[in-house]
Amino acid sequence: MKRKVTLKQIAKELDVSISTVSKALRNSKEISEDTRQKVQAFAKLYNYRPNNIALSLKNRKTKTIGIIIPEIVHHFFSKVIRGIELVANKRGYNVIVGLSNESFDKEVINMEMLANGSIDGFILSISKETLQQQDYHHFTETINQGMPIVMFDRVVDAINCDKVIVDDLEGAKKAVSKLISSGCENIGIITTRDYVSVGKLRTQGYLEALEEHKMNPKASLILKVVDQLLSEDHLDLLEKEVESLFKRNKNLDGIFAVNELYALTAMKVARKMHLRIPEDIQIIGFTDGVLSKHAVPSLTTVSQHGQKIGEKAAELLINNLEREDEEDIYETVIIETELIERESTK
Amino acid sequence: MKRKVTLKQIAKELDVSISTVSKALRNSKEISEDTRQKVQAFAKLYNYRPNNIALSLKNRKTKTIGIIIPEIVHHFFSKVIRGIELVANKRGYNVIVGLSNESFDKEVINMEMLANGSIDGFILSISKETLQQQDYHHFTETINQGMPIVMFDRVVDAINCDKVIVDDLEGAKKAVSKLISSGCENIGIITTRDYVSVGKLRTQGYLEALEEHKMNPKASLILKVVDQLLSEDHLDLLEKEVESLFKRNKNLDGIFAVNELYALTAMKVARKMHLRIPEDIQIIGFTDGVLSKHAVPSLTTVSQHGQKIGEKAAELLINNLEREDEEDIYETVIIETELIERESTK
DNA sequence: TTGTACGCGTTATCAA
DNA sequence: TTGATAACGCGTACAA
Numbered sequence: 001m002k003r004k005v006t007l008k009q010i011a012k013e014l015d016v017s018i019s020t021v022s023k024a025l026r027n028s029k030e031i032s033e034d035t036r037q038k039v040q041a042f043a044k045l046y047n048y049r050p051n052n053i054a055l056s057l058k059n060r061k062t063k064t065i066g067i068i069i070p071e072i073v074h075h076f077f078s079k080v081i082r083g084i085e086l087v088a089n090k091r092g093y094n095v096i097v098g099l100s101n102e103s104f105d106k107e108v109i110n111m112e113m114l115a116n117g118s119i120d121g122f123i124l125s126i127s128k129e130t131l132q133q134q135d136y137h138h139f140t141e142t143i144n145q146g147m148p149i150v151m152f153d154r155v156v157d158a159i160n161c162d163k164v165i166v167d168d169l170e171g172a173k174k175a176v177s178k179l180i181s182s183g184c185e186n187i188g189i190i191t192t193r194d195y196v197s198v199g200k201l202r203t204q205g206y207l208e209a210l211e212e213h214k215m216n217p218k219a220s221l222i223l224k225v226v227d228q229l230l231s232e233d234h235l236d237l238l239e240k241e242v243e244s245l246f247k248r249n250k251n252l253d254g255i256f257a258v259n260e261l262y263a264l265t266a267m268k269v270a271r272k273m274h275l276r277i278p279e280d281i282q283i284i285g286f287t288d289g290v291l292s293k294h295a296v297p298s299l300t301t302v303s304q305h306g307q308k309i310g311e312k313a314a315e316l317l318i319n320n321l322e323r324e325d326e327e328d329i330y331e332t333v334i335i336e337t338e339l340i341e342r343e344s345t346k
Numbered sequence: 347m348k349r350k351v352t353l354k355q356i357a358k359e360l361d362v363s364i365s366t367v368s369k370a371l372r373n374s375k376e377i378s379e380d381t382r383q384k385v386q387a388f389a390k391l392y393n394y395r396p397n398n399i400a401l402s403l404k405n406r407k408t409k410t411i412g413i414i415i416p417e418i419v420h421h422f423f424s425k426v427i428r429g430i431e432l433v434a435n436k437r438g439y440n441v442i443v444g445l446s447n448e449s450f451d452k453e454v455i456n457m458e459m460l461a462n463g464s465i466d467g468f469i470l471s472i473s474k475e476t477l478q479q480q481d482y483h484h485f486t487e488t489i490n491q492g493m494p495i496v497m498f499d500r501v502v503d504a505i506n507c508d509k510v511i512v513d514d515l516e517g518a519k520k521a522v523s524k525l526i527s528s529g530c531e532n533i534g535i536i537t538t539r540d541y542v543s544v545g546k547l548r549t550q551g552y553l554e555a556l557e558e559h560k561m562n563p564k565a566s567l568i569l570k571v572v573d574q575l576l577s578e579d580h581l582d583l584l585e586k587e588v589e590s591l592f593k594r595n596k597n598l599d600g601i602f603a604v605n606e607l608y609a610l611t612a613m614k615v616a617r618k619m620h621l622r623i624p625e626d627i628q629i630i631g632f633t634d635g636v637l638s639k640h641a642v643p644s645l646t647t648v649s650q651h652g653q654k655i656g657e658k659a660a661e662l663l664i665n666n667l668e669r670e671d672e673e674d675i676y677e678t679v680i681i682e683t684e685l686i687e688r689e690s691t692k
Numbered sequence: 693t694t695g696t697a698c699g700c701g702t703t704a705t706c707a708a
Numbered sequence: 709t710t711g712a713t714a715a716c717g718c719g720t721a722c723a724a
Contacts, residue, residue, distance in 0.1 A: 001490055001491070001492050002490060002491065003491060003492055004462075004463075004491055004492075006716095006717060006718085007717065007718065007719095008717075008718095016694075016695085017694070017695045017696075018695090018717090018718085018719095019694080019695065019696075019697095019718095019719075019720075020693090020694055020695070022718070022719060022720085023694090023719090023720090026719085030693065030694080031693070031694080032693055032694085035693085035694085047487075049458070049461075049462045050462065050717080050718065050719095051462060051463040051716090051717050051718070052462045052463040052464045053399060053402045053403045053408065053463040053464065053716090053717080053718095054403055054463070054700090054716075054717035054718045054719095055717085055718065055719085056399045056700090057397075057399045057400055057403050057699095057700045057701070057702095057716090057717080057718080058699080058700050058717080058718055058719065059700085059718095059719090060700070062399065064442070064464075072424045072427055072428050072431075073421065073424045073425050073428055074424070075419065075636075078418045078419045078420070078424050079419050081418055081443070082418050082419055082445065085418075085443070085444075085445050089444075089456075094442055094444070094459065094460065094464065095442065095443055095444075096410070096440055096441065096442040096443070097427070097431070097441055097442070097443050098431075098435075098440070098441075099428065099431050110435075112395070113440065114440065115395075116350075116395045116396065116397060116398045117350075117397040117398040117399040117400070117701085118398045118399065118410075118440065141393075144347055144348060145347070145348065145349060145350050146347055146349055146350075264640050268642075271642070290636070290637055291636055291637065291640055294610050294637055294641070295640070295642075296614075296617070296641075296642050352700095352701060352702090353701065353702070353703095354701075362710075362711085363710065363711045363712075364701090364702085364703095364711085364712095365702095365703080365704085365710080365711060365712075365713090366709085366710055366711070368702070368703060368704095369703090369710085372703085376709065376710080377709070377710080378709055378710090381709085381710085396701080396702070396703095397700090397701050397702070399700085399701080399702095400700075400701035400702045400703090400716090401701080401702060401703085402716090403700090403701080403702080403715095403716050403717070403718095404701080404702050404703060404704095404715080404716050405702090405703090405716085406716070463717085
């Protein structure tokens with residue numbers, strides 16, 4: 001087993017000083033051609049690579065980005081990570097991942113763990129619990145310590161930082177308008193409670209679309225699902241809620257669901273009630289994941305372009321990190337959604 | 347903006363030496379009650395946290411695990427990551443993620459990047475390209491440098507290290523046996539080319555199951571899909587191949603597919619050919635992801651327990667890292683598969 | 693052309 | 709009880 005070789009060892013072997021080795025390896029012209037060759041040959045032989053940790057300590061930057069997301073087993077978030085990783089790697093950064101598991105405490109702990117020197121900045125999406133408690137002190141503290149944050153998808157106005165979001169409102173409007181123009185007259189929405197900003201915005205988009213088409217919103221058409229943190233055990237509860245939405249609106253002919261799972265559940269319930277899709281009822285979801293694509297019938301959705309969100313977030317963060325002037329001008333980038341029409345709509 | 351405070355700054359403020367501060371904070375009883383209190387109060391006020399990078403440099407360990415996987419937008423791999431993260435965090439480790447994107451070069455580059463001090467050890471699943479080229483020098487070199495590796499799922503015998511695998515062969519046998527006992531007599535298999543070890547083993551399991559039940563394997567029933575790295579653009583090709591499998595075996599009444607996508611494609615083709623599932627043809631997949639669960643009809647699958655694989659891999663790695671004696675006794679842990687029966691089988 | 697000294701932030705050892 | 713010093717690995721300003 002040959003341990004990693006250091007400058008010191010090379011210096012000792014070749015009987016020169018450490019700094020000579022260092023300079024020779026960095027092709028400094030201070031060093032004679034002769035020794036440079038000698039050093040480089042030796043270094044190559046022993047496969048010398050500078051130690052990242054030492055460099056980090058010296059340069060006071062780690063070239064590493066910390067990602068905090070609520071959940072990784074999730075098509076959208078993994079796409080975002082892929083986007084981040086893509087850009088980060090291209091620009092010489094690594095990516096370290098922390099999961100909050102939708103818990104406030106885990107979010108805080110994870111951030112503290114990483115903030116102590118391990119990373120140069122954060123890209124994160126806020127956990128539901130944090131949104132609920134509205135306690136954002138860990139974000140402000142991090143930013144105050146000079147560590148930049150880029151938030152995506154689930155963001156809050158209270159924090160002043162770069163943000164990458166989807167035009168949730170517009171996306172929802174697009175979806176609902178599509179349903180209307182395809183002939184739907186009684187459109188239900190399956191959404192989340194309002195503390196999830198994206199849910200709120202999508203609900204608002206739904207309402208605005210109705211309004212623009214002079215349709216009156218009815219309370220009975222709006223289902224705000226009681227949140228069980230989307231735990232897998234609560235599919236049954238969700239199904240019951242959706243079923244009651246269908247039952248109290250016998251003439252339902254369109255559904256806008258704010259995520260894939262809700263949309264799929266709607267399909268399931270529709271099937272159970274012997275409604276044909278899209279003949280009797282049309283359905284549109286939000287977030288274009290594998291489920292929508294492979295569902296039968298395949299699901300029309302509003303695609304969020306998760307990967308692009310990740311790429312943009314990484315760009316913003318790295319630009320900020322590498323900016324010379326310390327101006328704190330924060331941007332909010334809006335990624336356009338796209339309506340992907342499939343078989344669940346006419 | 348209050349920058350992160352260091353020992354040096356505290357020392358200066360309180361007009362004591364750095365080492366006194368360090369000791370005081372670590373509750374050394376060398377330090378008088380008085381100064382200890384003073385220092386601790388000050389540190390608390392300024393929210394002092396030791397710098398991870400400095401600690402890493404000093405201790406020559408980073409308390410960070412490097413994960414290299416071929417693809418993150420993948421239910422199985424993200425489950426594994428979750429498992430790793432869970433155990434790692436519990437034991438005070440962070441997790442840094444690199445994606446090979448199924449490419450040999452990216453795998454090598456990513457590993458080199460991380461191996462230079464950023465992490466203490468690797469958990470990885472080999473990229474397809476690497477498996478194809480059978481070039482494993484980067485693994486051996488890493489191990490030779492004293493950096494432990496734990497491989498999962500896609501492993502190779504050539505490398506001597508800890509491994510966590512699924513009983514692919516047994517899992518496949520279980521699945522095919524189930525099909526047989528449910529009355530199937532002409533069971534096709536949709537699998538990968540043999541260089542993917544898991545595909546090979548699952549194919550073998552299929553053959554052994556047939557043999558045990560005195561059924562003769564027929565070449566026409568075996569479809570080894572031409573690999574397009576599962577790129578999303580090649581779904582059509584896949585579908586065509588599956589279709590020809592169906593067409594050249596008119597009496598097909600069972601399908602064992604070695605992954606979710608293949609299974610779903612089989613369902614799609616079956617539907618196209620007006621075969622009822624499970625009445626006319628029964629289907630079992632491998633890897634229990636969201637697709638199987640939410641498919642219609644829902645898909646019977648062999649679950650791999652991705653999270654458990656991740657947990658076990660993390661345990662193996664950390665145990666190795668924290669082991670006092672330097673004995674290199676490598677383990678191969680086999681995680682049991684489980685047949686999850688759903689609607690696609692009788 | 694080469695080497696010395698210093699600093700990044702921390703801890704451990706030893707001296708005062 | 710406290711402090712100075714060395715070390716982890718590197719790069720660089722400055723001295724020789």
